[in-house]
Amino acid sequence: xxxxxxxxxGLVKPGGSLRLSCAASGFAxxxxxxxxxxxxxxxxxxxxxxxKSKTDGGTTDYAAPVKGRFTISRDDSxxxxxxxVNSLKTEDTAMYxxxxxxxxxxxxxxxxxxxxxxxxxx
Amino acid sequence: QTVVTQEPSFxxxxxxxxxxxxxxxxxxxxxxYYPSWYQQTPGQAPRTLIYNxxxxxxxxxxRFSGSILGNKAALTIxxxxxxxxxxxxxxxxxxxxxxxxxxxTKLTVL
Numbered sequence: 001x002x003x004x005x006x007x008x009x010g011l012v013k014p015g016g017s018l019r020l021s022c023a024a025s026g027f028a029x030x031x032x033x034x035x036x037x038x039x040x041x042x043x044x045x046x047x048x049x050x051x052k053s054k055t056d057g058g059t060t061d062y063a064a065p066v067k068g069r070f071t072i073s074r075d076d077s078x079x080x081x082x083x084x085v086n087s088l089k090t091e092d093t094a095m096y097x098x099x100x101x102x103x104x105x106x107x108x109x110x111x112x113x114x115x116x117x118x119x120x121x122x
Numbered sequence: 123q124t125v126v127t128q129e130p131s132f133x134x135x136x137x138x139x140x141x142x143x144x145x146x147x148x149x150x151x152x153x154x155y156y157p158s159w160y161q162q163t164p165g166q167a168p169r170t171l172i173y174n175x176x177x178x179x180x181x182x183x184x185r186f187s188g189s190i191l192g193n194k195a196a197l198t199i200x201x202x203x204x205x206x207x208x209x210x211x212x213x214x215x216x217x218x219x220x221x222x223x224x225x226x227t228k229l230t231v232l
Contacts, residue, residue, distance in 0.1 A: 037168075037223075044226040045160070045168065045211050050219055061219030064123075097167060107156035107215035108173035115167060 002026040004098050004113030011119045012088055020083040020116055022098030027111075030076040031055060033101035035109060036083050038094035046094075050101055051081065066092075088120045126214055128224035134202045134231055142227045143194040144212030150193035155214040157195035159188060162226075163208045171210075172197060199229075207231040 008020040022034065033056070036048040049062040051072045060072050071084040081098060095117050099109040125147030134140035144157055151157060153175045160168040170179040172188035175195065185200045195214070199206055212224045 035221075044209075045162075045213070045223045047213065047221040047223055050221075059219070063220070102173070105156075106174050107221070108158035108170065109160070109168075109213070110170055110173075110179070112167040112169070 002100070002111045004100070004111060006096060006098050006113045006116035009096065009116035009118045011121065013122050014088060014090060014120055016088050016120070017084070017086045018088070018118060020085065020096055020118070022081040022083075022113060024079045024081070024100075027100070029079040033103045034072075034074065034081045035099050035101045036070075036072060036081075037097045037099060037109065037112075038092075039097070039115075040091070040094045043094075048083070048096070052103070056103075085118070088118075090120050092118060093120045094118060124216060124222045126212065126222045126224040128210075128212060128227045130225065131228045131230070134199070134206075134229065136202060136204060136231055138202050139198065139200045140202060140229065141191070141196050141198045142210055142212075142229070143191065143196050144214070144224050145194040146214070151190065151195045151214065153190060155195070155216070157188070157190075158213055159186075159195075159197045160211045160213070161208045162211065168211065202231050204231050 003025045005023045035050040049072045051060045069087045074081045095115040097115045098113045100111045127145040159172040162168045176188040209226045211226045
């Protein structure tokens with residue numbers, strides 16, 4: 001069974017940083033493309049970024065609002081994906097979900113974690 | 123700034139049929155955007171329903187179907203049930219490793 005477990009969220013002041021983790025199990029993590037999707041309180045889903053498998057280059061892409069402030073990485077030896085969030089703004093307050101991504105000719109988010117909450121407030 | 127549009131809300135009677143749509147602020151949605159659909163109830167993680175326009179995800183009942191209707195992607199629920207009352211989100215793949223979600227549709231079954 002695929003399991004994705006996010007952690008690392010919390011309360012942080014504007015301008016601060018956090019590192020979120022997504023621990024994966026039940027599938028071949030090293031072959032998987034992964035993504036982060038966030039949801040502000042009472043709002044819709046917003047795609048944050050994606051990392052390809054190392055086999056496919058390990059490249060990352062980001063949504064415009066987070067580009068340059070957020071960094072996705074992965075440690076295949078630990079079956080874990082990370083999201084480093086810097087220069088946080090109040091509008092980054094959201095539940096952050098990780099998901100597996102089926103790329104190539106499918107391009108969708110297949111499995112989802114339960115999320116970790118980031119609150120940016122002074 | 124790409125805008126993906128969805129109806130903010132919709133209602134359907136139990137047993138009825140409802141079609142939710144997913145459009146582009148400018149332009150037409152085609153299969154080239156690989157539209158996918160997700161169901162989310164408050165406090166829960168999203169659940170994948172439909173991908174690649176019309177393929178149901180594993181375990182999704184066949185009362186959910188996806189298509190292209192005119193210039194939009196569409197999610198049709200046939201024979202709506204009470205537990206279909208949820209928020210539904212579409213997402214389009216814009217190419218270049220970029221996805222854009224629609225604002226979501228809150229579906230009420232009453």
